Amino acid sequence: MLLLHENGPPLLRAENLEKRYKGARGRGSGESVTALGGVSLSICPQTTLALVGESGSGKSSLALCLACLEPLTSGCIWFGGRDIAALDEPHLRAVRPQIQLVFQDPASSLSPRLTATEIVSEPLLIQQRFGKQERCARARGLLERVGIPREKAGQTPDEFSGGQRQRLAIARALALEPKLLILDEALSALDCSMQAQIANLLLELQSSLGLTYLFITHDFPMAAHLADEIAVIDRGKIVEMDASRQIVRAPKHDVTRRLLAATPGSFATTPLLRVV
């Protein structure tokens, strides 16, 4: 299901993505798990698309596949006029900076041995941009941008709180100036007040940097508050996709209705700063 938008062609368009994992038991059983069974979606530039679904519905697989961190079984991903799913690694390297992923658990996505500055400047190091001084300066700038105090720049992740770690992860994801940021359950591991703070940060960054978000979550109210469009995913397929206001007011699919009814909606009651 594709939606045309006034802002022009979509930033990213996924066509019939399929992802099968080989059987978990290894050689013997031959059983395979279908994580994605023909997913198609598009994201318009400088908007937020939320992907809502329960655990096991294929959200994380989709995130990894769109970020080209897992190979697709079949399908195309159109980005910047090319099918990036078909690119080999050397060509992909040039595209990677434009799509970045923020993981759910900052404790495992941040290397415990590196300091905050090193973590944030690592992407620049890998892409071999700028000299050492410049990288440090940019890293410090990013840390400030996400609200991490300067004294903490030389500390390792274990000395940060959960919310600060997630800010660190976001700062790192911004280092290469991406166009699209995929947030895979990025707020789910935080407590309520922290969630609100980080969500505010994300919205603020989106408007000032012109970012596009793919926001993956199982929390419907959160999605409704943050996103322009919502896609509901169930068992590897998109069952409904519409503007967020539409979906919340009049859900068409059973799964959507179930998800809407399930969550207590605590997020909905927390005041949010929404910059239009």
Add this chain to the structure above:
Amino acid sequence: MKPLGRFTKWLIVLGLLHGVVAGAGFFAPYGPGEQDREHPYVPPARIHIVDAQGRFHFRPFIYGRQWRDDSFEQFSEDKAKALPVRFFVSGARYHLLGVLPCRLHLFGTESGRIYLLGSDAYGRDQFSRILHGGQISLLAGLLGTGLTLLLGASIGTMAGYYGGWRDGLLMRLAELFAALPWLYLLLALRAFLPLAVSPVEAFLLVIVVIGTVGWARPARLVRGVVLSAKERDFVRAARGFGASGGYLLRRHIMPATSSVLLTQAAILVPQFVLAEMTLSFLGLGVPEPVPSWGNLLATLEQYSVLVSYWWMYLPALAIVPFFLGYLGLASALQEGAEAYKMEERRAGSLR
């Protein structure tokens, strides 16, 4: 941190022990090859500070030796000749750490010889030979461990990182090597290489043989670490930045293997020293006249030596303090690894 304290303590102990062996030229009164055919199988010298007349001396001394009239080839003390033991004497020339020429020895006697732990069939001082032999045995153990860990780490990393058929093949190979009884494998491998070689060649051969036999277990452990490290999100994130495989291995995955490799090293070094001792004892390792703890014990295979000359057994005890040290180090490392894992888990659950 408590585990770190234990680790440092054992490291210091081992460092001292290794230091004494490394400085064998200084600590030993004689070179390993200095013979004295006039005095075969002399029992260990008795150090006295009170002489036959009951007088007390500050400087310890030993008595000279003379043949006993009543039995053949046995010695008794010649109370008429008192040889004072001097410290920091100038003796035979040696090379400290193989580089600096030196003549200073910790102790010695002006005339005659002091056999602290007795002498062997050629009148060579056992104490000196044990110290010098330690250099060979320990070096063989350390180098052999290095080789095994290098092999094991490379193979384990390849298997864990690339997966697929490479992983399957390498792990089947590891299973095979682990299934063979290692001592038999060691001997078989040694058997097919030329027997009569120079000491240097023999030494290198021993290292190669020992190193090639034991790679299976480290490889499996490293593979496990690499597999779990590969799936960590920060490795995925680095890939998302366009990192090459080489970068990932270098910066993220190999450091994760360091603790496993260190623990394995502490476990393997004494085992490999023992393997060298076994090979040399059986006559398949370092040959005479170069001493090693193993071939020093080879004379015990003769019944007569076993019965009459008990001090020839002492080289067997030389390895015990090292075993103790490495065992302590290994258990301190393992405790440290457990503590680190628990810290990681706790840190990960902080919200």
Add this chain to the structure above:
Amino acid sequence: MRYFLRRLMQASFLLLGASILTFLFSALAPGNYLDEMRMNPQISADTVTSLRAQYQLDRPSPIRYLRWVSSTVHGELGFSFAYNSPVAPLLWVRAWNTLLLTLTATLLAWVIALPLGFWGATAVGRWPDRALSGTVAALLVLPDLLLALSLMILAVRSGWFPAGGLVSVGFEALSPLHKLRDIVLHMTMPVAALVLSSLPILVTHVRAAVTEVLGAPYLRAAAGNGIPRRRILVRYVLRAAANPLISLFGFSVGALLSGSLLVEVVMGWPGLGPLLLEAILARDLFVVIGGVLLSTVFLVGGNFLADVLLYWADPRIRIGRT
């Protein structure tokens, strides 16, 4: 049944791989080997030439390997140059002696280790456990070479036990009871050496396995139901701890085999060990290969035995879940 077949296939592949590997090692220096054989005065030039032809010793390795395999299938396992006979009969005699020694030592070690480990686990923190830990640590630090030599010296100096050999001179003339006594006397020191060297590891593992089981809640439930302590220990704890211990049993048989080589050589027990050593020094190629393979068979057999026991003891394996 399928479980057995799979394990059997694995074991066979392992043996096949081992034989290939050993042959591969022998291919490392074929030229030198033949030359050394020719220089050996014990082997006549004719023997060398005929053996060369018969076993195609100067042909490439794969052909030599196949020739050797066919010889094995015929029950010969190749030819010994030093003894001038097929390898197999030489091996069997020695193998029996080694098995006698190793199996006795294994059983004895386990008979001692089980109660000791059990005792240590049930008396954690109190003095019996401390004493046990101390002794275990002390034994662990002593390498088996040291133990074997020490026991030898003890035997020789005290004169209580014979120093070497399987039987004394004049064995044939003894009565059956005295024959048994003679063998036992000869076996005591080697068995003692093997038992002492393997005890620390066994005791540690038994203690660890039992300690882990002792923490289980269902045991407390059983005690709460009024079941007497001894019954709990035997019927519940032992059964639950059996799983890792059975695997360890299979492994210990194999480990003892590696250890027995040295003990046999040092203490003069006529097993596979001294034969292998002689063959190495005499450059008797096929005996070496045969010896290595036989010991691998024992090791793999030990593990297979452990699998069989595990199958019998653990019902979860029978159902197909581990």
